[in-house]
Amino acid sequence: MELLGHLADGFATSLSPLNLFIVIIGVTAGLFIGAMPGLGSVNGVAIVLPITFIVPPASAIILLAAIYYGAMYGGAISSILLGIPGASTAVATTFDGRPMAQQGKAGLALIAAACASFVGGTISVVLFTLFAAPLADIALAFGPAEEFALVLLAFTTFVGLGGDDVLKTIIMICLGLALSTVGLDLISGQPRLIFFDEPGFYSGISFLVLAIGVYGIGEILYTIETQKTAPQVTPAKLTFTELWYGIKEINKLWKTMSLGSFLGFFVGMLPAAGATPAALMSYGIAKLTSKTPEKFGKGAIEGVAAPETANNAASTGSLLPMLTLGIPGSPTTALLLGGMVMWGLVPGPMLFIEQPDFVWGLISSLYTANLAAVLVNLALIPLFVWALRMPFTVLCSLVFVLCLVGGYAPSQKLHDVWLIVGFGVAGYLLRKADYPMAPLVLALVLGPLMEKSFRQTLISEQGNVLAFIERPISGTFIAISVIFFALPLLKHVKRWLKRDLSPAE
Amino acid sequence: MKTRFTRRMAMALAASAGLMMAGPAAAEEWAPQKPVEMVIMAGQGGGADRLARLFQSIIQKEGLSKMPILPVNKGGGSGAEALRYLKDKSGDNHVIMATLNSYYTTPLRTDIGVNIEEFTPIARMALDTFVLWVNADSDIQNLDDYVAAVKAAGGSWKMGGTGTGQEDSLVTAMLQNEFGLDITYVPFKGGGDVAKNLVGGHIDSSVNNPSEALGFYQAGKLRPIAAFTPDRIEVFPDTPTMTELGHDLVYWMQRSFVAPAGMDPAAVAYYTEMFEKLNATEEWQTYTQEKALMADFLTGQELQDYFLEERAKHDELLGSMAEG
Incomplete structure (x- = not known):
């Protein structure tokens, strides 16, 4: 009851005309920022942060949260339309979103993404409202060993379920892991793999540079070669009936979406992990539990809904350690945390007690931000789809420019632009040889996390490798990883045995 | 009392700095012609970044600069990227950089071809303090318990x-x-991460800055054992200092601003005055008190001397670490 009272007070704050206006501005801006390859919620929040002092702190955090949410919705847009994930969280959305767009179902994919995001966002906000305080303790139970086990699990869902060519997937993961070691090593502080003594490599290779290179430039090159005259995608129509059909289709996916929401929320809540492994695991599990797993990767609507529910749920989840423990779960929440400090608030265990107005104002605004984001997003889908009707020659030059600008903007280093071009060419060649790109990109994101937590554990435990299995939480995760890895292997063996036997019979 | 003294001292220093550059009348007239870049030696979201953005917001709110200040993160290679960038910006009057201790440690540890002596010092805003922390559930109540526990852990x-x-x-x-201790040092990505792992029991102790551990301390989850400061920290009146306990262990994290080599003296005077005003704002003074920062304002040659002295100290420290 006390909870409802707090929430009602919160809604009184978030439903004021000023704050409602702010939410709509925020989600719209966020949507566009997220839809641009290269720009993500981090950039949006960073740009807006210094000017937030013109409104009271509660409105300021509402604005930032609205941008954050809007950008999470927007990330799916470039994944689906262009096949370029705007953020690492949206990589899994390309698996089926891109094929859907190529089949002329871009509108349906966008509707699915928006609705799934809404469901993920809403379920996770409800979880947040009900359990924020007790769940903070779970986040504390996660040390380096548990982090390692979790990332390992994310990897195995991928290797195990990704499946066309396991060997090629593993090769790409190794390549991604190698690239992830470039730069200054956290543990020893020593530089590693600084190619040509180029100072730009000291800061490592960022996800964006690799993703824009292989997905953006690589994809354009590949498309130019394969489809000289044909349009890149079948132009999509979007009518009201189609919207209705889309919503009905989504309605069939409750199992996938609720699973994705819970998973996303819990994984996002763990400080180190965040939305990328959450989206990946959700995709994997959706494929595993699906009755038609063979459709995945070829334009299955579940394949869009699963990662999108999870990444939005995770973005809510990652607010939890930030508010209750003062620990950001992602770069964006780190900035939000900075904002709170700027307004004189101390995030941490005391925040809920000392600043209830602020906390509940924020929580209630997550509900309104979610609703605003899905409405604005649905309203703008015709515009996004229309963008795809441009002649291929125009679209591809536009995307090319977007890629280079998007790669330059966040860090403002020409070094990154050259890397993008390099990765683009390499990505094109690898694609011709039929290597999957997603494992490469995801290994780059998850590799440093895995390496760091692995070494931290070994240092703490004096080199005792068994520590990973002995601790209950990490032990459980590792056991599940082994199952996930073995499952498709068994399937392969079975199929191979059958094939071997059938001619003999 | 302490703040008032430092502020007066600061004004005197600024005045003397002003005198040294008195000559040209232009000193009063220079003002930035375009937005000023504020390079941050760390990535987005960390302690250094948060502080730099706080400065920026105060400057903007109080209208201390005629042109907007644009924060730019160049956190690569423990600040190596930022240092190289500042070196390349020689003579540019529209770039300043927010520093932390990697300002001297990074050029000492990696050969990046930067000599901080060439840069133009602007102002030191604050010194951040360090405190030895343990989990509040542990039996360790004081430094003696701590040393005994570490030795027992072998x-x-x-x-x-x-x-x-x-x-x-x-x-x-x-x-x-x-103390002749044998400790296993586990590196984490940031201070907040360290504090969380200490509360969660994944590590045994930390030397967090007060601001990083304050939330947990107030919630009764962490216990301060001793401060690495000469005087007791206001927020932790019951925590003894290492100096008090008879150990000469003092360490600070400096938060300053520097500019590229060869900046126009008139521009230097402009920025110095800007930070002087910033230092006097109520918002900054309250912040330093709440976060247990020492607002120890310093400018000009004194600041440069301080940098060089600290560099020498760190050289020694790093040397002793390499041996150990």
């Missing part, structure tokens, strides 16, 4: 901190040298 005592070679690891090295 090398398996886990101290969490930021990256190797950065501030926390230097403080840990000082602690080890002073």
Whole structure:
């Protein structure tokens, strides 16, 4: 009851005309920022942060949260339309979103993404409202060993379920892991793999540079070669009936979406992990539990809904350690945390007690931000789809420019632009040889996390490798990883045995 | 009392700095012609970044600069990227950089061809303090208990901190040298991460800055054992200092602003005045008190002397770490 009272007070704050206006501005801006390859919620929040002092702190955090949410919705847009994930969280959305767009179902994919995001966002906000305080303790139970086990699990869902060519997937993961070691090593502080003594490599290779290179430039090159005259995608129509059909289709996916929401929320809540492994695991599990797993990767609507529910749920989840423990779960929440400090608030265990107005104002605004984001997003889908009707020659030059600008903007280093071009060419060649790109990109994101937590554990435990299995939480995760890895292997063996036997019979 | 004294001292210093550059009348007239870039030696979201953005917001709110200040993060290679950038900006009047201790440690540890002596010092805003922390559930109540516990652990005592070679690891090295301890140092990505792992029981102690551990301390989850400061920290009146306990262990994290080599003296005077005004704002003074920062304002040649002295100290410290 006390909870409802707090929430009602919160809604009184978030439903004021000023704050409602702010939410709509925020989600719209966020949507566009997220839809641009290269720009993500981090950039949006960073740009807006210094000017937030013109409104009271509660409105300021509402604005930032609205941008954050809007950008999470927007990330799916470039994944689906262009096949370029705007953020690492949206990589899994390309698996089926891109094929859907190529089949002329871009509108349906966008509707699915928006609705799934809404469901993920809403379920996770409800979880947040009900359990924020007790769940903070779970986040504390996660040390380096548990982090390692979790990332390992994310990897195995991928290797195990990704499946066309396991060997090629593993090769790409190794390549991604190698690239992830470039730069200054956290543990020893020593530089590693600084190619040509180029100072730009000291800061490592960022996800964006690799993703824009292989997905953006690589994809354009590949498309130019394969489809000289044909349009890149079948132009999509979007009518009201189609919207209705889309919503009905989504309605069939409750199992996938609720699973994705819970998973996303819990994984996002763990400080180190965040939305990328959450989206990946959700995709994997959706494929595993699906009755038609063979459709995945070829334009299955579940394949869009699963990662999108999870990444939005995770973005809510990652607010939890930030508010209750003062620990950001992602770069964006780190900035939000900075904002709170700027307004004189101390995030941490005391925040809920000392600043209830602020906390509940924020929580209630997550509900309104979610609703605003899905409405604005649905309203703008015709515009996004229309963008795809441009002649291929125009679209591809536009995307090319977007890629280079998007790669330059966040860090403002020409070094990154050259890397993008390099990765683009390499990505094109690898694609011709039929290597999957997603494992490469995801290994780059998850590799440093895995390496760091692995070494931290070994240092703490004096080199005792068994520590990973002995601790209950990490032990459980590792056991599940082994199952996930073995499952498709068994399937392969079975199929191979059958094939071997059938001619003999 | 203390703040008032430092502020007066600061004004005197600024005045003398002003005198040194008195000659040209242009000193009063120079003002930025375009937005000023504020380079941050760390990535987005960390302690250094948060502080730099706080400065920016105060400057903007109070209208202390005629042109907007644009924060730019160049955190690569423990600040190596930022230092190289500043070197390349020689003579540019529209770039300033927010520093932390990697300002001297990074050029000492990696050969990046930067000599900080060439840069133009602007102003030191604050000194951040370090405190030895344990989990509030532990039996350790004071420094003696702590030393005994670490010795009893026989090398398996886990101290969490930021990256190797950065501030926390230097403080840990000082602690080890002073008491002859054998500690396992576990590096984490940031101070907040360290505090969380200490509360969660994944490490045994930390040397967090007060601001990083304050939330947990107020919630009764962490216990301060001793401060690495000469005087007691206001927010922790009951926590003794290392100096009090008879150990000469003092370490600070400086938060300053510097400019590229060869900046126009008139521009230097402009920025110095800007930070002087910033230092006097109520918002900044309240912030320093709440976060247990020492607002110790310093400018001009004194600041440069301070930098060089600190560099020499860190050279020694890093040397002793390499041996150990």
